Amino acid sequence: MADTGKFNERDYTSAKERVGNFFKEFVKRDGRKKVRVYADQIREIAHREQTSLVVSLDDVSEYDPELTEAIINNARRYEKIFSDSVYDLLPEMKTRDSVPKDTLDVYIEHRIMMEQRLRQPGDTHDPRNNYPPELLKRFEVYFKLPAEQKMSSVRDLKAIYLGKLIGVKGVVIRCTEVKPLMSVATYICDQCGAETYQPIISNQFTPLDTCPSQDCKTNKSGGKLALQTRGSKFMKFQELRIQEHSDQVPVGDVPRTTVVYARGENTRLCQPGDHVNITGVYLPQQKAGFRQMMSGLLSSSYVEAHSIIKMNKLETAELEEDLTEEELQAIQEEDFFEKLAGSIAPEIFGHVDVKKALLLQLVGGVDKRPADGMHIRGTINVCLMGDPGVAKSQLLGYVTRLCPRSQYTTGSGSSGVGLTASVMKDPLTGEMTLEGGVLVLADGGICCIDEFDKMHENDRTAIHEVMEQQTISIAKAGIMTTLNARVSILAAANPLYGRYNVKKTIEQNVNLPAALLSRFDLLFLIQDKIDRESDLRLAQHIFYVHQNCTEPQLSFTPLDMKLLRRYIHSCQKVDPYVPEELTEYIVKGYVAIRKDARGGGADAAFMSPRTLLAILRLASALARLRTSEIVEKEDVDEALRLMEASKASLHNQPDAQNKRPQSVVDRVYHIIQEFASSTGSNSARISELLDLCTSKGIKQSDFDKAIKEYEELNVWQLNQNGTRLTFI
Structure with a gap:
């Protein structure tokens, strides 16, 4: 603390003297030795090794609290005082000649040298005084707010802050x-x-x-x-x-x-x-x-x-903190995939497969860039369709808060240029400039679009390129460029007729073209079906959340948002690959899905060749969740199961209400029966049947249960090793 006596803010000489003393006398401890922080920086500026001097007001407050208050209240004046003080200290801090950095350095040195040659003997006039200090100052002075001052x-x-040093936070839009x-x-x-x-x-x-x-x-x-x-x-x-x-x-x-x-x-x-x-x-x-x-x-x-400090970097620094062993143990326990998915919006009842899909979307797949410049996206696009009141918008809102870089918009309030980019006239230069839209601002994150079906067709076509090529091509007002939009799309759409009509196709219900629907990796139809037991549990869940503002007691403890965000960020660093031995298995699963869609039913439009890439993206995201470098067979099975669950939610035939719901055990029986009929054999290997059933989205535990149940009914029998099944 300096003994500076009474401080007169209006006295330029007194203020400049205080600043000079601060630069010379302020020291910080670095271990056992004391370091003159600002004197060392001014010496580097004198030698043209540094171009800016950042003055921390915490340091100034430690040395002279009155000076700190004066700086905050009249920052522009004290910026000049600090700059003049540094300028006066440069000659005594300069201990050696410095190499010119640019043309202006050469110009100034040449002019000063010519002045020294032309001056008369005995003339003590400093040739630098012939030039304005603004020309000779090759540095900038910046202030850093005290740590306790909030943004x-x-x-x-407001007007009371004019002329003062302030801190403001926001999102850069241009x-x-x-x-x-x-x-x-x-x-x-x-x-x-x-x-x-x-x-x-x-x-x-x-x-x-x-x-x-x-x-x-x-x-x-x-x-x-x-x-x-x-x-x-x-x-x-x-x-x-x-x-x-x-x-x-x-x-x-x-x-x-x-x-x-x-x-x-x-x-x-x-x-x-x-x-x-x-x-x-x-x-x-x-x-x-x-x-x-x-x-x-x-x-x-x-x-x-x-x-200017990017909060993305601060968030990244927070996200990149290594997870402790206790945190990893709490996450990677048994059924950790179900636990992570259940931690997404735990206040919302049900929607297990939808939450799993959202978790995989947050993690994402792996981008592929072959040598020829082609780009295969790794982002996962998800569309939620369904009746009103099934918590679609709440899920979108939670994902927006969970993802560090996300944007939320609605279809009715968005235009094509608002989604992509608009051409604006710069009021300062008069030139035409690009101002990024929602998809550009969400680059590297997720863009949530609610009321997707309410968007005009002309505006909706702007999303087609983003969803597959991950770019936005602009050719307006003489500006021809391509902007990056590496973003995942999470869309929510309501049925065209208020509630979902099972007698109409998907395109007719949501009024979306097949070209757009095929770009979504997963499409989930969430229906509000009347069922006394599920309605009772849903009502109890909603009442508990409304009364206590938290989710009811679950079978596990949901992860808090910060921990979930950190774990997802750590998973995104892993780049898994698909081994050769899984290639044939994935191809067979894809061919089986295409075979089911070959009949030209209501779901045929969604089973395009893009489905194969969607399976690979989902499997890679599952491997990332396990922080594994290799995609396992279980990852592919779960990806196929999610595809089947997505497909099953869309299959609502007109006579579906008159049919008895088919259990998983019955599904296994019918799959094995169809396989035996197609091959003409009364026996088959268990491993072959298991692969066939898992490609249909059936878990191994359900497969084993069905085999055992129908064996007890003497429908088929197994050999002694349990490796072959024979119909009786």
Whole structure:
């Protein structure tokens, strides 16, 4: 703590002296030795080894609390004071000559050397004083907020914060290209050859026209100035627009946005869709000319960025924390797949297979990129169709909260450009720029689209390319480009007639074309069927959740959202492969599915060759869940079972209500009977029958139960080894 006496904020000299003492005297302990943090950084700046100096206000508060408060309340002024103080300390901190880094360094060194050669003997005038400090400063000063200060929402930025150092959080929705911004204009006179410098402190300036040198004034030659870009100073400039998070928007209101100006080292740190924390100075926007006349007394505002931190990186750092042995043991116990799936929206009753599909969608498959440039997607697309009130939207909302990078939208409130990308005119440069839509913002995550059937057909066609090629091709207003949209689609659709009509096909019920439905890896039809026992359990479950705001007691303890998110993130690092011995097995399973669809029934449209890739993606996701490098036969069996469950939910024949529901044991019997009839043999190997049944989505335990039950009924018998079955 420095003994600084009474602090006068208005005294520039006193404030500059305090800042200089802070740079020289502040030390931090690094083990047993003390380190002068800022003095060492200024020395690196003097040697052109560092271009920015980040001043932590926690350090300033430790040295001088009054100075910290003054910086926060008048950040723009103290930014200049800190910059001037560093500039004054550079000569004494410089211990060796530095190599020029760019053209401006060479220009400045050459001009100073010429001044030293031309000055008279005994002249103690510093040649650097002939140049504006803004030209000679080759560094930037940024402030870092104290750790205890919370980030504000965009909605909380008010007039009382103008000129102050603030922290704001939001989602980046637009980034302009990085362009050079002139900070010092250099002119040369066409008569006397004198150079004139003009510091620029805003986004607009009026170029000088007449030479102000003493020679032109004495001779009255009226020399004209010409802008010399070689001697002018430029800095990188980028404009961002951030929007407040969706959970911070009040009901019935629209999200607020604000403009952020990033300069120098703060450019190219984020892209649309990134969640960011920004520290900066909140300032009014200066307008000039006709714009000022039109706006009158109104003024817009912006944030001059001092620090931009991607929250995605912070979340990734949190997600990449290694799971402890206790956590892994709690997750990877018996029936861990059912436990992980049950941990997804445990407040929602039932929907076991749907939750398993959502879990596999969160994990995802493995992207394949052959040498010829072809891309085979690894993302899994899921569509939930069904009657109103079966918790489709609640499942979408939970997945949106669980996935670190996700976007939620509705079909009725989305347009084609809102989903893909829109072409906007940049108000600063006047150029046409692209502004990413929902699918671009969700790149690398999940995009949840509710009321999928309410979307207009012209807008819905924009999703076709995204769902298979994972890209968005744009050819508008002279902009021809391809944007990445490596996103999984989770869609929910209601039946066209209010409730599902079993007498109509899937396309007729949900009014979606087969070309779009075939792009979904899994389609689940969730029907609200009347059943006294299930209705009773559902009502009790809903009442308990409504009364206690938590799920009822389950047979297992659901994982909390943070632990589930960390485990899914660790699973995504694994890249499993399919071994050669499983190739024939997967092909047979796919051919069997295609054979069932060959009759041209209601489900024929969904059994396209894309189904084979869907099986591989689901099996790879299951292997990832086990953190295994190899896809096992059990993974393929579960993938085929989910495909069969998805397919079975869609098979609602008109006379289905008049038929007695078929048990799993009966299904096994009919499958074996059909196999014996097709082969013309009264015996078969058990392993062959097991493969056939598992490809139909039947578990091995159910298969063994059926074999034993019908053996006791003397329908068939097994040999002594239990490896061959013979009909009696």
